[in-house]
Structure formats: C-alpha cells, structure tokens
Amino acid sequence: MIADMPLQREQKVTIIYQKPSDNLGFMKSAMPKRPTLIEIARLAGVGIATVDRVLNGRAPVREATALRVADAAAKLGHQSNVLTMLRARAALPQRRFGFVLHKRTQPFYRAFAAALQKAVAACADIDARAEIAFSASQAPADFAAEIRALAQRCDVIASSAVDHPDLDRAVDDVGRQGIPTFCLLSDFAQKSRAGYVGLDNAQAGRIAGWMAAQRLGGGGTAATIVGGTRWHGQVLRASAFAGYLQSHAPQTHVLDPVINLETRRMTYDAVRGLIGRHPDLRALYVAGGGMEGAIAAVRHMDQPRQIALIVNELTPESADALRDGIVCLVIATPLDDLCRDLVDIMRRRVDGTSEPVPPHFLPARLYLPESV
Numbered sequence: 380m381i382a383d384m385p386l387q388r389e390q391k392v393t394i395i396y397q398k399p400s401d402n403l404g405f406m407k408s409a410m411p412k413r414p415t416l417i418e419i420a421r422l423a424g425v426g427i428a429t430v431d432r433v434l435n436g437r438a439p440v441r442e443a444t445a446l447r448v449a450d451a452a453a454k455l456g457h458q459s460n461v462l463t464m465l466r467a468r469a470a471l472p473q474r475r476f477g478f479v480l481h482k483r484t485q486p487f488y489r490a491f492a493a494a495l496q497k498a499v500a501a502c503a504d505i506d507a508r509a510e511i512a513f514s515a516s517q518a519p520a521d522f523a524a525e526i527r528a529l530a531q532r533c534d535v536i537a538s539s540a541v542d543h544p545d546l547d548r549a550v551d552d553v554g555r556q557g558i559p560t561f562c563l564l565s566d567f568a569q570k571s572r573a574g575y576v577g578l579d580n581a582q583a584g585r586i587a588g589w590m591a592a593q594r595l596g597g598g599g600t601a602a603t604i605v606g607g608t609r610w611h612g613q614v615l616r617a618s619a620f621a622g623y624l625q626s627h628a629p630q631t632h633v634l635d636p637v638i639n640l641e642t643r644r645m646t647y648d649a650v651r652g653l654i655g656r657h658p659d660l661r662a663l664y665v666a667g668g669g670m671e672g673a674i675a676a677v678r679h680m681d682q683p684r685q686i687a688l689i690v691n692e693l694t695p696e697s698a699d700a701l702r703d704g705i706v707c708l709v710i711a712t713p714l715d716d717l718c719r720d721l722v723d724i725m726r727r728r729v730d731g732t733s734e735p736v737p738p739h740f741l742p743a744r745l746y747l748p749e750s751v
Contacts (some may be wrong), residue, residue, distance in 0.1 A: 382640045385696065388644075391513050393694035393736075394526075396428070401554070407461065413496050413691040414452065414455035414456060414457050416430045416431060416434075417455065418455055418465045419448065419451050419455060419640055420433075422451040422454065422455065423447045423448045423450070423451035423452075424447070425740055426449065427446065428600050429444060429454070429495050430448055430452075433445050433448040433449065434448070434452065434457075434544040440643070442508070445689070451696035455466070455548050460671055464652075469547075472505050472506065472507075473505070473506045473507075474502070474506070474507050474508075474534055474535075474726065474729060475504050475507075475508050475510065475534050475535075475721065476495075476499050476507065476508070476509050476510070476533060476534070476535060476537075476725060477509075477510050477511075477512070477529030477530070477532070477535070477537070478495050478509065478510070478511045478512070478529075478536070478537050478538065478623045479511075479512050479513075479514060479522060479525045479526055479534030479536070479537075479539065479540065480491075480492060480511065480512075480538075480539055480563075481513060481514040481516075481517060481522075481539060481597075481689050482513070482540070482668065482700050483513040483640075485668070485694075486694040486695060487676045487692045487694055488513070488659045490714055491714055491718075492511050493656065494715050494717070494718040495509055495511060495718050495721075495722075496509050496511070497715070497718065498715075498718035498719045498721070498722040499722055500743065501656050501719070501722075502726070503724075504720065505599060507580060508702075508721075510528060510529060510532060510533060512525040512528065513525075514540070515681060517606070517607070517640070517641065518539060519540070519541055519543035519544075519546055519601060519609070520537065520545055522540035522541065522545075522546060523540075523548070523549035524546045524547075525540055525550045525553070526540075526550065526553060527549055527553060527561060530553035530556055530558045532731050533558065535558065535559050535560075535561070535573075535725045535728060535729045536553065536558060536559070536560045536561070537561040537563050537721055537725060538560060538561075538562065538580070539562075539563040539564045539565060539574070540562070540565070540567050540568075541565070541567060541579075541607065541609035541610055541611075542565075542566070542567040542568070542610070542611045543567070543609055546567050546568050546705070547567075547570065547571065549568075550562050550567075550568035550571045550572050551568070551570075551571040551725075552671035553639075554571050554573075558575055559572075559573035559725075559728050559729070560572050561573050561574050561575070561576055561721065561724070561725060561728075561736075562574070562576070562577075563576060563577055563717075563721070564577040564578070564579070564712070565577070565611050565612030566612065566738075569610055570576070572685050573728055573736055573737065574728075574737070574738065574739065576717060576720065576721045576724065576738075576739045576741075577612070577712065577717065577733055577740070577741065578597070578612075578710075578712055578740075578741060578743050579612075579618070579740040580611075580612040580615040580616045580619070580740075580742075581615050581618075581619040582619070582740075582743070583619070583691070583710050583743055584614050584615065584616035584617060584618065584619025584620040584622075584623070584664075584666070585619045585620070585622075585721065586624045586708075586743065586745065587616070587620045587664045587666075587689045587708070587709055587710060588619065588620045588621070588623025588627070588664075588706060589623060589625075589627075589694070590611060590649040590687060590689055590708045591620070591624060591628075591631075591661075591662035591664065591687055591689065592624060592628040592631075593687075594661065594662060594687035594707065595615075595628050595631050595662055595687070596661075597622075597632060597749030598628075598630035598631055598659075599632070599659045599660065599662070600631070600632045600633075600634060600657045600659050600660045600661060601620075601621075601624055601631050601632070601634070601660075601661065601662035601663070601664070602613065602633075602634040602636075602637060602652075602653050602657070602660060602662070602663050602664070602670065603616075603617040603620055603633075603634070603636045603663075603664045603665075603666055604636065604637045604638075604646060604649060604663070604664070604665045604666065604667070605623065605636045605637070605638060605639070605666050605667050606638070606639060606640060606641035606642075606667035606668055606669070607615050607638055607640060608638070610667055611669040613666040614636075616664075616666040617636045617664070617666045618665075620633075620664050620666070621633045624662075629713070631662075632640040632659075634653075634657070634666055634679050636666075637649045637653065639667075639668075639669045639672070640667030640669075641667055641669045642668075642669055643669055643672035643675075644672060645672065646647065646665065646669035646670070646671070646672030646676070647672035647673070647675050647676045647735075649672075650663065650672065650673045650677065651679075652682065654676070654686075654698050660686060661685065661686060661687060662686065662687040662689070663677075663686055663687070663688050663691070664689045664690075664692045665688075665691065666691065667691070668705040670691065670697060671696050672689035672698075673690065674688070674690070674696060674697070674700045674705055674706065677705050678700075678703075683704075684704055684705075685704055687707045688706045688707060689704060689706070689707060689709075689710070690706055690708075690710075691709070691710050691711070691712075692709065692710075692711050692712060693709050693711045693744075693746055693751075697709050698746075698751045701746060701748045701750070701751050702748060702751055704748060706748075707748065708745065708746070708747060709745070709746040710744075710745060711743065711744040711745070711746060711750055712741070712743070713742070713743075717739055717741050720739060721739075722745070723737055724739060
C-alpha cells in the first residue's frame with residue numbers, strides 16, 4: 380500500500396528570525412520609566428541620601444522633608460509602601476506630645492524616654508509625635524525653660540520637676556496658651572497643672588516603712604535620703620516612711636531626712652557618715668535618686684546585710700544589689716503602664732474636656748532578692 384501512494388512534492392518552509400534584542404527594545408519602550416533618585420531629589424529639593432532614607436525607611440527624616448519627598452516621588456510615578464504610609468499619615472489629625480525629663484544618662488530615664496516613644500507610636504488613629512527634652516539640671520529655671528520651649532511646638536506637655544514658684548508660673552503661662560501640663564512622678568504646680576500621673580508616693584513610703592519594720596525587729600535607727608525639699612514626691616515618701624515606723628515600730632529612732640541632691644557622691648558620703656554616727660543603723664530608705672552611692676557605701680561595710688536598704692526603680696545596678704543581698708526591696712514604677720495611661724489621658728484632655736484630671740496612681744511593682 381505504501382508503494383501505491385503518490386509522492387508528495389517537497390515543500391519549503393521559510394522561518395523568519397528576529398533578534399531578541401529587538402523584542403526587548405520594544406518592551407522597554409512600552410514600559411513606563413521608573414524615576415531615579417536624582418530626579419526625585421531634584422524635584423523635592425533635597426539630597427539623594429535623603430531620598431534614599433525616605434524611600435527605604437533607613438533613618439528618621441523630618442516629617443515636612445519626608446512628605447516633600449513623597450509628593451515629588453508620586454508626581455514622577457514612583458510607587459512605594461513607605462510613600463503610601465507617609466501620605467496616609469499626613470491625612471490624619473496631628474497631635475504633638477511634649478515631655479520633660481531629667482538625668483539623660485541614667486538608665487531609669489533612658490528607659491522612661493523609650494517607653495514614652497513607644498506609647499506615642501502606638502496611637503495608630505492619629506499622626507502622633509513625641510518630643511522629649513531633658514532638663515540641663517534640677518534647677519527650677521531649667522525645667523521651666525524646657526516647658527516653655529515645648530509649648531511653642533506641642534499640643535500637650537508632661538514633665539517631672541521640682542515644686543517651685545518658677546514652675547507654677549511656667550505651667551500657668553502655657554496653660555493660658557491652651558497647652559495643658561501634666562506632672563510625672565512628683566507633683567508640682569498643683570493649682571494650674573492638668574493632672575498628676577505616677578505612683579502614690581505616700582503609699583510607696585508606707586511600703587518602705589513596712590519592710591523596714593520587718594527588718595528592725597527589736598529597734599534601732601532608721602534613716603531616709605531625699606534629693607531635696609522641693610521634690611514633693613520624695614518628701615511625701617520620707618514622711619510616710621517615718622509615720623509608718625512611728626506607728627508600727629515605735630521603738631525605732633527615725634532620723635530627719637538627709638539631702639543628697641540626687642548625686643551618687645553625696646549619697647555615698649552621706650551614708651558613710653550615717654553609719655559612722657549611728658552604729659545601730661538598721662534601715663535606710665533612698666526616696667529619690669542617688670541610690671547607686673548608697674549601694675556602694677553599704678557594700679563597703681564589714682557586715683552589709685545588717686542594714687535593710689530600700690531603693691526606688693529597678694535598674695541593672697539595683698537588680699545586682701538585690702541579687703547580692705545588699706538591697707532588700709526595690710519599689711519600682713511600671714513605666715510601660717504609666718506611659719500608656721499617660722498618653723491616653725493627654726489625648727483625652729487635648730481632644731475633650733478642659734476640667735482638671737484626678738491624680739492617676741499606678742500600683743508600684745515590688746522586687747525582692749528572689750524576684751530577679
């Protein structure tokens with residue numbers, strides 16, 4: 380059968396070949412051109428490095444500059460999640476939170492600043508920014524200057540500060556500008572401040588007194604150290620400490636508070652002096668800053684555990700002292716809780732009522748040697 384089939388004439392097929400580069404060139408010409416960093420920078424009026432930081436979220440950039448870059452990139456057709464976020468945030472209501480702290484280098488205040496930034500950043504429904512200033516010293520004028528400066532840029536302020544007429548005037552002045560001020564940790568300017576947020580300092584003093592009473596046993600001498608008489612919260616703690624011992628351990632001799640200006644060196648010298656003058660010293664409460672000096676002084680004793688040393692705030696140094704048995708109790712501020720509640724209270728004050736806010740007390744966190 381195969382032999383009977385007619386032979387088909389051979390057919391020629393011509394294959395047209397086109398260089399791949401020609402196709403790619405066509406595709407490239409059809410695709411929109413992605414703007415370069417140089418083009419975005421030129422339109423935004425900034426440097427190329429700034430554009431890179433904004434587009435890739437590499438480092439903080441001022442809000443106004445970031446938005447200028449975002450607008451320029453959008454006009455040139457650049458698409459980015461970062462740009463979308465920036466433009467969306469620009470449409471949110473703005474709130475600027477100002478905070479004044481002191482002792483920039485101390486672990487507690489560094490942790491405080493970080494917790495404040497975290498609490499403000501958690502405000503997802505507003506464009507919230509935190510500006511944190513550190514007072515140059517404990518002088519009332521320095522705190523007042525920082526509060527006045529923040530009032531020029533912020534909607535609401537919270538500050539730790541001493542109780543002094545300079546602060547009364549500063550808080551009153553910025554309040555008349557429509558900027559409420561809240562007190563942190565220690566109350567001040569009570570006639571004009573918007574509210575207080577922190578521990579119940581009288582309760583903290585009674586807790587310290589309770590611990591001292593457990594350790595004093597049959598009597599002895601107890602002492603307190605405060606930063607100064609203008610730290611309202613510390614004076615309240617020392618008074619409550621003494622009051623508790625007078626009621627529950629009347630055989631105890633309670634000394635008048637010693638002032639240390641919240642410095643390590645003065646605290647160290649003060650404690651060494653107390654130990655030398657009062658061999659029966661059995662309890663010591665550092666109601667404010669400078670506890671590091673007290674810890675060092677007690678460590679240098681022949682029998683350091685004969686003194687019940689009580690301090691405030693858990694830091695790496697106080698935690699080590701707890702583990703070593705040098706400190707018997709740390710009364711700590713729950714910073715994350717405080718900052719979350721504080722920002723919420725500040726927001727409600729700015730967005731709502733102008734009535735004074737009742738004191739907002741947070742429960743203290745107590746740390747014993749077995750807690751760390």
